């Protein structure tokens with residue numbers, strides 16, 4: 001449902017400060033047009049900048065009626081550095097949102113009970129985290145967001161002063177820039 005290049009948003013709640021970025025990311029996911037998603041700033045999110053999750057109250061509804069949160073931290077902490085949303089380049093933000101929408105695509109296919117099991121495994125298993133993060137990246141790339149995902153990765157990996165520990169974590173859990181380029185080439 002495109003109208004003068006702006007998507008018509010149904011069932012979305014978006015803070016105005018990131019509205020443009022969210023709209024661009026959403027335009028890559030026509031499947032999510034009716035899915036209720038609330039984008040919401042949060043004071044602090046453990047270990048990440050954004051986090052997508054189903055609203056608990058909707059977990060046992062029919063999958064097509066399930067609703068989701070995408071939480072966004074007011075500040076991005078990478079090691080000892082701190083950024084506000086306004087300090088982050090637009091493309092990087094769009095890539096980040098695209099990655100979270102990839103998680104929602106993944107969640108859509110899971111039944112309520114399976115979601116709970118998934119949540120627990122995500123908390124306790126490194127292998128599950130890796131699988132889920134790579135699935136989200138892959139969804140985003142397959143939805144034509146490869147360039148944005150690369151921008152996000154670049155921002156994290158090439159930022160000055162980042163410790164090798166942090167970079168190692170990113171490299172272990174997410175698709176590498178090389179893998180993303182390969183995926184994009186396969187699509188072309």
Ligand SMILES: [Zn+2]
Nearest residue numbers: 099103133136
């Ligand atoms: Zn993720």
